[in-house]
Amino acid sequence: RRSSWLLLAPLLSPPVPVVTAPACSLCPEGAHRFQWIRNLVPEFGICSSHVKVLSSPAEFYELLKVQIKTAKQRVVMASLYLGTGLLEQELVDCLEETLEKSLQAKGSSNVRVSILLDYTRGSRGRKNSRTMLIPLLQRFPEQVRVSLFHTPNLRGLLRLLIPERFNETIGLQHIKVYLFDDNVILSGANLSDLYFTNRQDRYVLLQDSPEIADFFTELVDAIGDVSLQLQQDDTVQMLEGMVHPYQGDKTAYCEIANRRVMEVINSARTRQELLHAKTFHSSQQGSSLLSQQGSQAPGALKPAPDTWIYPLIQMKPFGIQIDEMVTETLLTEAERDARIYLTTGYFNLTQAYMDLVLGTRAEYRILLASPEVNGFFGAKGVAGAIPAAYVYIERQFYSEVCCLRQQERVQLQEYSRAGWTFHAKGLWLYLAGSDLPCLTLIGSPNFGYRSVHRDLEAQVAIVTENKALQQQLHQEQQQLYLRSGVVSAATFEQPNRHVKLWVKLVTPLIKNFF
Numbered sequence: 001r002r003s004s005w006l007l008l009a010p011l012l013s014p015p016v017p018v019v020t021a022p023a024c025s026l027c028p029e030g031a032h033r034f035q036w037i038r039n040l041v042p043e044f045g046i047c048s049s050h051v052k053v054l055s056s057p058a059e060f061y062e063l064l065k066v067q068i069k070t071a072k073q074r075v076v077m078a079s080l081y082l083g084t085g086l087l088e089q090e091l092v093d094c095l096e097e098t099l100e101k102s103l104q105a106k107g108s109s110n111v112r113v114s115i116l117l118d119y120t121r122g123s124r125g126r127k128n129s130r131t132m133l134i135p136l137l138q139r140f141p142e143q144v145r146v147s148l149f150h151t152p153n154l155r156g157l158l159r160l161l162i163p164e165r166f167n168e169t170i171g172l173q174h175i176k177v178y179l180f181d182d183n184v185i186l187s188g189a190n191l192s193d194l195y196f197t198n199r200q201d202r203y204v205l206l207q208d209s210p211e212i213a214d215f216f217t218e219l220v221d222a223i224g225d226v227s228l229q230l231q232q233d234d235t236v237q238m239l240e241g242m243v244h245p246y247q248g249d250k251t252a253y254c255e256i257a258n259r260r261v262m263e264v265i266n267s268a269r270t271r272q273e274l275l276h277a278k279t280f281h282s283s284q285q286g287s288s289l290l291s292q293q294g295s296q297a298p299g300a301l302k303p304a305p306d307t308w309i310y311p312l313i314q315m316k317p318f319g320i321q322i323d324e325m326v327t328e329t330l331l332t333e334a335e336r337d338a339r340i341y342l343t344t345g346y347f348n349l350t351q352a353y354m355d356l357v358l359g360t361r362a363e364y365r366i367l368l369a370s371p372e373v374n375g376f377f378g379a380k381g382v383a384g385a386i387p388a389a390y391v392y393i394e395r396q397f398y399s400e401v402c403c404l405r406q407q408e409r410v411q412l413q414e415y416s417r418a419g420w421t422f423h424a425k426g427l428w429l430y431l432a433g434s435d436l437p438c439l440t441l442i443g444s445p446n447f448g449y450r451s452v453h454r455d456l457e458a459q460v461a462i463v464t465e466n467k468a469l470q471q472q473l474h475q476e477q478q479q480l481y482l483r484s485g486v487v488s489a490a491t492f493e494q495p496n497r498h499v500k501l502w503v504k505l506v507t508p509l510i511k512n513f514f
Contacts (some may be wrong), residue, residue, distance in 0.1 A: 034439060034463045036329075037310045040322050042268040043276070044212050045305030048466035053476050054203035060189060061087065061196035063205065067180035068094040071111060072102075074213075078116040078175045078220050082129040083192030091191065092132055099140045112143055116220050118173040119148035119228055119236075124164055130230055138232045147224035148236060149173035149456065152253050152317060155246035169513035171317060173227075174444045174455040179217065182210040186443050186460050188345075188425045199421045202476070204442050204462070211275075212309055215268045216458075219313070222260040223456065226253070258318040265313065265322075307464040314445060314457040323445055323459060324452050328352060330429065330439075334362035337432035341477050343367035345374075345423040347394050348448035348511055358400065363409050367484055368394065369422040370414040371496060385500075386514060389507045392499045395492050402489075412487035415480065426459065428477045436470035437477065439463045449512040 037043070054060055068075055068091065075095065082088055095113055102111040115133065122129035136144045151171030159167070178185040187203040189195040206212055226245070228236035238244055243253040279302075314323035331353065334340055340362050347368035349357070357364050374387040394412065401410045415422045425446050428437040443459020445451040464470055491497065 032308070032438070032463055032465060034308075034310075034461070037312075037326055037461060038269070038272075040326065041265060041310050041312065042211075042215060042272040044209065044215075044272060044309040045276070045279075046206070046209055046212075046307050046309060047303060047305060048307040048464055048469040050207045050209055051307060051462065051464075051469055051472075052205040052207065053472045054205065055476060055479055057189070057194075057196050057199060057201065060185075060187065060201070060203045063185065063203075064091060064178060064191075065094050067178070067183060067185070068098055071098055071180040073111060073181050074179070074217065075111065075113045076177070076179045076217050076220050077114075077191065078173070078177045078216075078223075079191045080118050080172060080174055080176070081121040081124075081190055081192065082115075082117060082132050083190075083194075084125075084127045084129075084132055085193040087193040087196050088132060088191060092136065095136060096139065099136070099143055102143075103140075112145075113140070114145045114147070114217075114220060114224060116147045116149065116173060116175070116224050116227065118168075119150040120154070120164075120168045121172060122148055124168075130234055133230065134232065134234055137230060141232065145224065146230035147220075147227035148230055149223055149227040150245040151454075152245045152250050152257075153454070155250065159246060171454040172450075172456070173223065174451070175220075175223075175458040176444050177216050177220065177458060179213050182213045183207050184209060184213050184216055188423055188442075188444055194421065195423070198419060199423050200415070200417070200480070201423045202426055202442050204460075206309065209309075211268075211272065212311075215264070215311060218264045218268070219261065219311075219458070222264045223257075225260055226257045254318050257315070258320060261313065261315060261318060261320055265311075306466045307462065307469060310461040310463070312441070312443070312459050312461060314452065314455075316453045317456075321452070323457060324352075326461065327441070327445075327447070328356060330427075330441075331356040331360060331362075334360060334429065335432055336361040338362040339365065339430040340427055341365045341367065341430075341437075341481065342427040342447070343480060344425045344446045344448070345369050345421075346446050346448060346514065347390055347397075348446070348450075348514070349397070350447070350449055350452050353447055354397065354400075357410060358404060358406060363411075365411050365413060365481065367413050367415055367424070367481055370416045370485075373415055373417060373420055373422040385503050388499045388503045389511070389514070391492075391497055392504055392507050393511065394487070395497075395499075398487060398489075398492070413481060413484040414487055414491070415484045417483050424480055428473060435474075436467065437473050438465070438470060440473050450514065453512070 054063065099111055099113065117129050133146050137146060154167055154170040176187050176189060184206045185203060187201055189201040189203065195201060225239060226242060228238060230236055243249060243256055245253055312323035312326050313320055342364060371387040371391055374390060398412055401407055426440060426442045429439040430437050440462050441459050445457040445459055451457050
């Protein structure tokens with residue numbers, strides 16, 4: 001049994017250098033006010049009818065199975081881990097069925113399966129994500145790739161000393177994206193039975209979106225290329241010529257990873273700019289043709305997009321902090337009387353985000369987990385104290401709101417639902433005077449220190465002018481917030497909110513690791 005001081009081993013990890021984001025100003029002209037985001041990432045214009053917002057874990061699980069079974073060319077799944085229960089086995093069985101069908105139909109399989117997981121979380125325990133996937137690798141070695149990302153910050157003495165589970169505090173592959181041919185699901189949910197049954201998250205399906213699917217395929221490939229490759233005998237090895245994440249030179253590894261990921265972002269951005277210019281040129285020609293020939297002109301033009309998707313990537317270990325820059329700009333530029341509904345399963349905002357919430361003009365409604373629906377509630381050992389640490393962080397923030405007399409403008413709400421846990425994250429932005437949101441962020445980041453500094457994260461900004469899609473997003477927000485109660489001073493007087501002294505003392509030291 002290891003001594004308890006090892007739990008503080010993360011503190012030995014070298015600090016991540018701080019990089020300041022360049023100034024980013026909004027440009028009001030154009031189709032919508034958020035077009036400035038395309039200066040940083042590719043902009044994908046789509047029709048709102050291709051976007052479907054899901055609301056329940058069961059719906060998410062059934063969709064995963066249907067999409068795997070009907071995939072003809074590719075299945076790409078990035079997650080923190082794959083669970084080891086019966087529901088997860090059913091997903092693996094669906095993959096096997098699809099690969100088998102493809103083999104029989106073509107003689108050589110046309111379907112490619114690429115799975116990206118975190119190395120430390122995916123290797124936890126004797127039965128783990130790796131053992132779940134090895135049969136697929138053995139049966140379909142040419143069609144299946146399993147990549148296990150290992151953070152470059154867990155190395156040397158730290159890697160030897162820190163025990164299993166606690167090694168996950170240093171840094172993780174936290175991206176959750178599930179794509180099947182040209183359909184993409186963005187979520188905060190992992191591939192585990194809780195996320196298929198009674199852990200509330202958010203999920204959005206982008207249907208028939210080949211450019212977006214290509215982007216995320218390339219992104220997962222890029223991270224996969226700098227990750228350990230799972231072999232049929234449960235060993236792992238790097239691709240030939242690739243610097244090792246924890247045995248090789250850290251700076252060299254991070255530079256290569258940065259280059260690979262930024263190549264994906266920049267090449268997609270260039271492609272989309274060219275496509276945008278071409279579409280604009282065609283529409284100009286089309287409108288002059290219509291004016292010359294009347295409304296009966298042959299050949300209908302593709303409808304102009306009313307919804308725009310912006311992928312936001314955050315990989316601070318590699319010096320990539322696009323998501324942080326965009327989120328900070330959105331919070332900074334939100335006008336008076338705008339409303340921001342922000343939700344996180346783990347309320348532990350970075351100082352920069354806290355300062356913006358407390359120092360800007362928009363109204364905030366922040367939804368977080370009550371202790372009973374926190375994912376760590378009832379956990380064994382030290383992890384069982386984590387909900388209390390979140391209560392302590394929440395109370396400190398609430399006190400600051402009260403000190404600044406901002407209770408009307410900044411409101412905390414706690415999600416509560418018997419027998420469920422809460423894992424939803426993201427935000428909805430309502431412009432001043434509007435009853436419907438025009439922008440949402442959805443994906444893996446929790447707005448905390450880990451998301452910004454330690455883990456690999458991805459989400460999308462969805463901007464829409466379409467009322468029906470805005471209504472879908474509004475209903476999603478309402479469904480979540482309806483199960484919540486407003487936090488007041490009385491909340492912290494309840495017996496279950498008592499925080500032990502040792503938790504109060506330790507929280508400031510460890511809050512950057514959960």
